[in-house]
Structures are given as structure tokens and as C-alpha cells.
Amino acid sequence: MHKFSIGVDLGGTNLRIAAVDEQGTLIEKVTLGTKVSRGRDQVIVDMCDAIQRMSDKFKDTAPMMGIGIGVPGIIDMQTGLVRESPNLPDWVDYPARAAIEQRLKTVVILENDANVAALGEKWLGAAKDFDDVAMLTLGTGVGGGLVLGGAIWRGANGMGGEFGHSTVEPDGHICGCGNHGCLEQYASATAVVRMAREAIAKDPASALARAASSDAEFSAKSIYNLAIQGDDNARRIYRYVGRCLGIVLSTLVNSLNLPIYVIGGGVSSAWESFSPAIFEELRLRCMVYAATAPPDPNATHLGASAHIVSGPGHKTIITRALLGSDAGLYGAARLPMIASVKP
Numbered sequence: 001m002h003k004f005s006i007g008v009d010l011g012g013t014n015l016r017i018a019a020v021d022e023q024g025t026l027i028e029k030v031t032l033g034t035k036v037s038r039g040r041d042q043v044i045v046d047m048c049d050a051i052q053r054m055s056d057k058f059k060d061t062a063p064m065m066g067i068g069i070g071v072p073g074i075i076d077m078q079t080g081l082v083r084e085s086p087n088l089p090d091w092v093d094y095p096a097r098a099a100i101e102q103r104l105k106t107v108v109i110l111e112n113d114a115n116v117a118a119l120g121e122k123w124l125g126a127a128k129d130f131d132d133v134a135m136l137t138l139g140t141g142v143g144g145g146l147v148l149g150g151a152i153w154r155g156a157n158g159m160g161g162e163f164g165h166s167t168v169e170p171d172g173h174i175c176g177c178g179n180h181g182c183l184e185q186y187a188s189a190t191a192v193v194r195m196a197r198e199a200i201a202k203d204p205a206s207a208l209a210r211a212a213s214s215d216a217e218f219s220a221k222s223i224y225n226l227a228i229q230g231d232d233n234a235r236r237i238y239r240y241v242g243r244c245l246g247i248v249l250s251t252l253v254n255s256l257n258l259p260i261y262v263i264g265g266g267v268s269s270a271w272e273s274f275s276p277a278i279f280e281e282l283r284l285r286c287m288v289y290a291a292t293a294p295p296d297p298n299a300t301h302l303g304a305s306a307h308i309v310s311g312p313g314h315k316t317i318i319t320r321a322l323l324g325s326d327a328g329l330y331g332a333a334r335l336p337m338i339a340s341v342k343p
């Protein structure tokens, strides 16, 4: 067996732990529930016990390279404090790294979950042939991660890459961050359901309204199913998701000129419904995209595309993620493999 590390994806609902070898082969994966309601100490105990069990199982077979943990929230990389986490409400200025290391008696690497997903897609997924990638993860919220030169771009405080809180509607829906009209309010699973409820309020006799009242688990997925059946309300919602993503991607492409941008998370399974609007918006708004877009025979030359049409050289790729919900697990396992200081 090759050297391996342990990756942890600590979500608000599920706690997933995997042993992954340095070639990227998944050796074993376990999924536990995250018992958020029993408090952060219990979450730490459950997580550390599961890590310990997995480490004990394989450590005599091959050298273990370390432990990486993806956490949904803002992490101070210097101190290992979780400053705040929307899915783990009592993790406010919580010294998570110290608590975990004390229990496991070894060094661990904590990292923001969206950064970790970007690292996973860069290692083994849609961006594996590229050194630079930006990723947007469309889940309960909208996460953003940036990998430059193969390494996570954290910024000065570890808060870099929060693309989900870019403004797309200056006076739009209030966001959990305090701003109005963040991308997260128009492109997350939560936003898709809210926009559907808004559409239902305007059109209570619609198919969308009937679906909402008959489906106890009315979700972004149910709305996508209606969109692919041709329901106008559902299609309009996903077109708007794509439009808002396109606006933010236009800024990213103009600012960064990266070779690839990856869209992941649960909502990305509705790619067919929202991606045409992304490309429309990019051709309309984004000068750098117009100059670097892969050939598209159906493209109309409007806005930025009318002034500058794609020429030779590197193309800008906008694509969906390949690893699904495992991106974060692989990325977390990758952290100790690329860390400058090994545990």
C-alpha cells in the first residue's frame, strides 16, 4: 500500500472521513451524522474517535502522511480558531485545531471547506490538468475556492475566495453576511427554493405551486425536475441562477484570466438548466472571456463579444465539477501531502 493520509469533511449534517493514498485512490470512507445539537465538544469527540479508528486500521500497513480537515466557516490559519461557521452555530472563536490536536496527540491541518473542494477538483477532478483554478460550490450557501500554482490562495487572513458574497443585485435579498444581493442569495439550493416560493406567491395555480404542496421535500432538485419538463417558472429560476453566476464569473474571468473555473455542489447537477445563461452573460459582459472563449457555433456576438472575438492562445474553460460530494474529502486528504511542514 502507498503512503496515505486521512481527509475529513465536516459538514453541518454529515461528518465524512476517508483514507486516501498519495496516488488519489480512496482506501476507505465512513459517513457519520454530525451531532451539532449536542455541542461542539461532542462533534470533536465523535470526529477524533473516527479518525483514530481509521488511522489504527491502516497505520501498520503504510506510513500515514497526516490529517486534513475541511471546515465550513472562516478559519484563522495562524491560530487554528474557527471564527464562525454558519452550519456549526456554537463554533464562534473556537480553538478547534487545538481541541482536535490535544485529543489526537498529533498535528492536523484545518482548511475552509470550499478551498478544500477546489483543491480536490484540482488534484483529481475537472481541473486536474491545470495549476490554477477557481471553484464555486453551490450548496446550502455558495462557497468559493481559489487554487493558484497548485496551492490554496488564502489571502492575508485566510478569508480569500469568498465569491459567494459578491453582489449581483445591489438592493437584493438580504444575505447572512449582512450585505444585500449576494450571489449566495440567487445561486444556492436555499435561494432556488426561496425564488420558487416567491414565484408561487405570484402564481398560486402554477405547476410549481402544485409540486410544492404535494412534495414534502420540495427542493432545488424538485424544481430542476420541473425545469427539464419545460415548466416556465422553474426554467426562469434556473436561468436567473445562471445569469447571476455569469455576472460573478465575468468579474473573476476579467480579474484573474485563469484557464479553468469549476462549478460544483448539489445545485451543479442542474447544469443543463443554468449553464446556457452563464455563457450568454459571459459573452455579453466579459471582455477577457470574449477573447478566450472556446469556439461555439451557436454564440451570438453581442456586448463584449461584438467588440472582441476569440483568437488563438489559451481558452477559458467554465465547467462542472467531476468529483461530486467527494471533492472535499479528496481535497482534505491532499492537504498534508502538499503542506510545507509535515506533521
Ligand SMILES: [Zn+2]
Pocket: 164, 165, 166, 175, 176, 177, 178, 179, 182, 184
Ligand atoms: Zn453575503
